[in-house]
Amino acid sequence: MKAVILAGGEGSRLRPLTLGRPKPMTPLLGKPVLGHILDLLRRHGVKDIAVTLRYLPGAVTDFFGDGADYGVKLTYFVEDTPLGTAGGVKKCMDFLGDEDFLVISGDAVCDLDLTELCALHQSRRWAASLALCRREEPLEYGLVRVDGEGRVLGFVEKPGWSQVDTELVNTGVYVLTRRAMDLVPEDTEYDFGKDLFPQLLAKGEPLYGWESEGYWQDMGDCKAYLDSAADALTGKVKLDLGRGLLTTPPAGVELRPPCWVGERVWLAPGSIVGPCAVLGDGSTVETGAVVERSVLLGASVGEGAEVTGAILCKGAAVHRRAMVGPGAVLGEGAAVGAEAIVAPGVKLWPGRRVPEGGKATSSLVTAGSAGALKFSDGGALRGTVGEELTPEAMLALGAILGERGQVGLGWAGGDGAGMLGRAAGCGVAAAGGRALASDALCPSAGAWVGRYYQLPVTLFIQQDSDAAELRLFGPWGLPLPRGERRKIEGALLRGEGSRVPAGRVGTIDTVTGARSGYAQEAARLSRLSSIPLRPTRVQVPKGGAANEALAAALTAMGCRVSRGEGRGQPTLSADLGGFRLSAWDEEGRAVAPERLLVLLTLIEFENGGGRAALPAWAPAAADTVAAAFHGAVLRLGRDGEEAEELWRSLPWLWDAVFAGCRICARLGLTGERLADLDQACPRFATARGEVPLRSGRGRVMGAVLNSDPAARSQGEGVRAQVGEGWVYLVPMSRRSALRVVAEAADAETAAELCDFYRRKVRELDQEN
Known part of the structure; x- marks a missing residue:
């Protein structure tokens, strides 16, 4: 059987380790990661191999040549433009012919039993067989759902926790048939997980998921790289370690096995090495220095210095009595001065230096410095103003967002939010973009501004005492999709972000009227009829910018709005920044949020909508309502883009101000009470x-x-x-x-x- 190795990756999340080299050429225990994959294929009798290349292809071809040194025969295919995983393999079909073949990534670490996988595939003759493994934390992978017989039921790419219903993830190791590849278009960007496999399932072609008991690690970031090295030393993954495994220490050296030591390595008497230390060719460890669970790729550690859980690239130097913490990475030629400290997780790009006695608490990169800001599963960035959320971090975020052209900005809650928002605006301008700073006073209003102007992205910052929450919205006023948020996280981590010359610097413009415009449009779009409405009395609690917007919108509809709480009339409140409506009927009884959603669904169907899109958690009572009108409820996540598109068109289902207006439009049209409307919904x-x-x-x-x-x-x-x-x-x-x-x-x-x-x-x- 022939094989294709996908080796075109750049390895941006592994920077600075991968700066100047393609990801498959990352050195691991004496050879590039791709070399370990060639060893694996040869052990399983696969010797005729195609290699797809894109980023710095010469680095691979010059090192491996025709593959003879590894006992295989290599044929290279270089992509001029990105073709995706399946598109890249499509270019190799003349080489592969009509027989089944193996696909494997050139930048993963694994010892899977490829012989067993190929035998199972041949016995079943399915369109494709996929090697799967288990991960308790699967958010960085593609999930594969299978039945009890191993038949693939579906895929989820890079899920959020709400989408996780299996631990089985896609390893990117496949056995494929020619009939499967016939569906891949020529010279088109096309992926296996996102495109080909779902297409095969839609055509009724069987796919088989094989759960492997072997080792597989996607070397996606520096932590995974360190884990792979440690796992190889402890025997969790079977790799050819050559002659580097050190069992007898030099005189005077305290060796804590397992350790791997290359050639021309100097270990001074009194040094302490291990456990799980990898010292590549030309590394130096001086007297009294400690190197533990770290990888040195030709780096030096000075007298009395400590390096724990870190990666030191070629030429990096840690001087006398300095300390480098877990997760830190020093690029080529980076230096840590005597008695200086590099905090955990900090990355120093090539040539950057921490001065003597200094302390690096944030990464020093060519594009600026930014902390590792992370979105929550709900799509927000949270932190303390001046700590995680600094002007520098907002400059970096703005520079990344500014690459999209126009960026909406809004802030509320305090001077800290204003400072962060203006810093983000400066970053947008520095990238050549146009920042539109609005007078929106709550997140839902800020999202509406983005929707009104169809901005690619809108940032709203809400301050609460010393803390702040940042939310990003897309052009429809909905949270930016998780895939987009992940790209922004990665760009922040890598210190990316554009800077343009003075002649191309962008602008920061002010947009006014968001407060009245938001209320007016909510009142206008939420009406059910052109018939004049009865003057409905409604209460809105005092306090909160979202409640100010709700009161203004209801007033614009003709409601008689009083501020406060009490019985005798319905009370509506816009909570969670304007994205959740709370309600109490005329008797003061709370109407639960899930009942409000069913109530709004009832209004939608009674108004002739015919269909509604609801979140996955929405009550089944909504389906009962739909059935009574011979309609249909689509579920987000289950019903794909059709549900997403419908959801975008029904803002009263996800915006509290629109929802309040929609309910009052119904009450004003029929004259009924909120308590009566609640009673009309199915009881649950x-x-x-x-x-x-x-x-x-x-x-x-x-x-x-x-x-x-x-x-x-x-x-x-x-x-x-x-x-x-x-x-x-x-x-x-x-x-x-x-x-x-x-x-x-x-x-x-x-x-x-x-x-x-x-x-x-x-x-x-x-x-x-």
């Missing part, structure tokens, strides 16, 4: 609970799907119908636990159903 109650887990979230979610015939994946979470009731299970994002939401006709039944599934989840957790 919900109960909620959490189950802490000992095993992985994806493993338990997969066990639920496999053990419960009624359970169905929703794209985000799992639903199961139990009699007349429903249960929704979804992983928690911030801790290892599952949330259980039960729905039934009454509160007692819902509570019983919730308790039953909580016990079931605990049992599955113990079994797995």
Whole structure:
């Protein structure tokens, strides 16, 4: 069998380790990572190999030549433009012919039993066979859902926790048939996971998922690189370590095995090395120095210095009594002065220096310095003003966003938010973009400005005391998709961001009227008819910018709005920055958020909508409403782009100001009370609970799907119908636990159903 190695990656998340070299050429235990893949293929009898290249192809071809030194025969295919994983393999089809062939990544570390995979594929004759492995933290990978026989059911690329219902991830190791590759277009960017495999499933072609017990590690970042090196030394992955495994220490050296030492390495008496230390060719460790769980690629560690859990590239130097913390990376020629400190996770780009006695607490890169800001699963960046959220970090974020051309900006809550917003605006201008700073006073209003002007991205900063929350919205006023947020995270981590010459510097412009414009449009678009509305009395609590916007919008509709709380008229409140509506009826009874969503769905169908798009967690009562009108409810995550497009067109389902106007438009049209409208919805109650887990979230979610015939994946979470009731299970994002939401006709039944599934989840957790 022939093979194709995908070796065109740049390795941006591995910088500065990969600066100046393609990712497959990253040195690992005496040879490039690609060399270990060639060793693996040769051990399994695969010797006729195609290699796809794109970034710095000469670095690969010059080193490996025709492959004779590795006992294989190499044929190279260079992509002039990016073709994706499947598109790159398509270029190799004349080489591969009509027989089945193997595909493997050139920048992963693995010892999978390729012989077993190929034999299973040949016995089943399916269109493609995929090697899978388990990950308890699978967010950085592509999930693969399979049934009990290994047949692939679907894929999720780079999921959020709400989408995790399995631990099986795609390794990028496949056996493919010619008929599968015939679907790949010529000279077109096309991927296996995103394009080809879903297309094969849609055509009814069977795909097989083989769960491997071997080792596989995507060398996606510096932590994974260090883990791979340590795992090779401890025997978790079987690699050819050559003669570098050191068992007998030089005189006077304290060796804590396992350690790997290359050629021309100097270990001074009194130095301490290991465990899990890799000292590449030409490295130096002076007297009293400590090097533990670190990789030195021809670097030097001075007298009494300490290096723990770090990577030191060629020519990097850590001087006398300096300290380098876990996760730190020193690029080629970087230097840490005597008695200086490099904090954990800090990266020094090539040639950068920490002065004697100094302390590096943030990365020093060519494009500026920025901390490792991370989005929450809900899409927000949170931190303390002046600590995680600094002017420097906002400059870097603005420079990245500015590459999109126009950027909306808004802030509220304090001078700190204004400072951060203006710093982001300067970054946008520095990248040649145009920042539009609006007078929006809450996140939902800021999102509306982005929607009104169709801006590629809008940033809103909400300050609360010393803390602040940053939200990014796309052109539809909805949170920026997770894939886009990941790109921004990576660019911040790598210190990327454009800078243009003085003649091309962008502008920071002010946009006014957002407050009145937001309210006026919510009032206009939420009306159900051109018929004049009865003057509806409604209360809006005092305080909060979102409530100011809600009161203004309801007034624009002709409602008689009073500020405060009390009985006798409905009370509406815009919470969570204007994205959640809370309500109390005329008797002061709270109308739960899930009931409000069903109520808004009822209004939509009664108004002749015919279809509604709802979140995965939305109550099944909404489906009952749709059935009564012979309509349909689409679920986000389950029903793809069709649901996303419909969701974008119904802002009253996700914007509290629009939702409040929509409800009052109905009350003003019919004259009924909110309590009566609530009674018109199907009766249901919900109960909620959490189950802490000992095993992985994806493993338990997969066990639920496999053990419960009624359970169905929703794209985000799992639903199961139990009699007349429903249960929704979804992983928690911030801790290892599952949330259980039960729905039934009454509160007692819902509570019983919730308790039953909580016990079931605990049992599955113990079994797995």
